[in-house]
Amino acid sequence: MSKPTAHGYWVNENAVTIQAPAPVSLVHQQRIWALGASLQQRSGITEIVPGMNNLTVQFDEQLVNGASLIDELLTGWECIQVTGQAGRLIEIPVRYGGEHGPDLAEIAAHTGLTPQEVVRLHSDAEYTVFFIGFQPGFAYLGGMPEKLTTPRRASPRQAVPAGAVAIGGAQTGVYPKTSPGGWQILGHTDVVLFDPDREEPSLWMPGDRVKFVITEVSYA
Secondary structure, rough: OOOOOOEEEEEEEOEEEEEOOOOOHHHHHHHHHHHHHHHHOOOOOEEEEEOEEEEEEOOOOOOOOHHHHHHHHHHHHHOOOOOOOOOOEEEEEEEHHHOOOOHHHHHHHHHOHHHHHHHHHHHHHHEEEEEEEOOOOOEEOOOOOHHHEEOOOOOEEEEEOOOEEEEEEEEEEEOOOOOEEOOEEEEEEOOEEOOOOOOOEEOOOOOOOEEEEEEEEEEO
């Protein structure tokens, strides 16, 4: 049986996407970042958008042939050299449970763990920023322990507060600003994740490593 490989497709007349094979992994994301980086100085490329297990490339159709670009990306997927260089380590202080983590008990009930075990597993892990999306500064983090996988809420909240630390399926993340959302909230941080007035508005970038640091826990 041949191993799964990437495939490419048109998004519109001036954009194509290469989709990595499932499952999502850090190795796949590193290939996507490397492919994107290899196109940075390419004439006719107008935007490079790394996503979750995919890479979208926009181009000037007068300068770049889209079909040839898809072929180039697929060849690059098989051949690209990945350095594996680790990004910055960013520590996020978190108050877990209680009013700050209203879904902690629900996560524990679903996973069969105690609330204490949920907090320990979540804070012991080291995560990697796979990509930024949904909101400016919202990082989709890979590396959450499988035991913590919890479905999104059946009824999303109309307003999830900025700084909410939450779990959605097999991933965890932090809401940069107040917005509707269906992820299960287990904690809160006061760290500002996105500030347009900063030199680098987003606190983190793809490839950065993340640790959640317990500052307070309530199991009430």
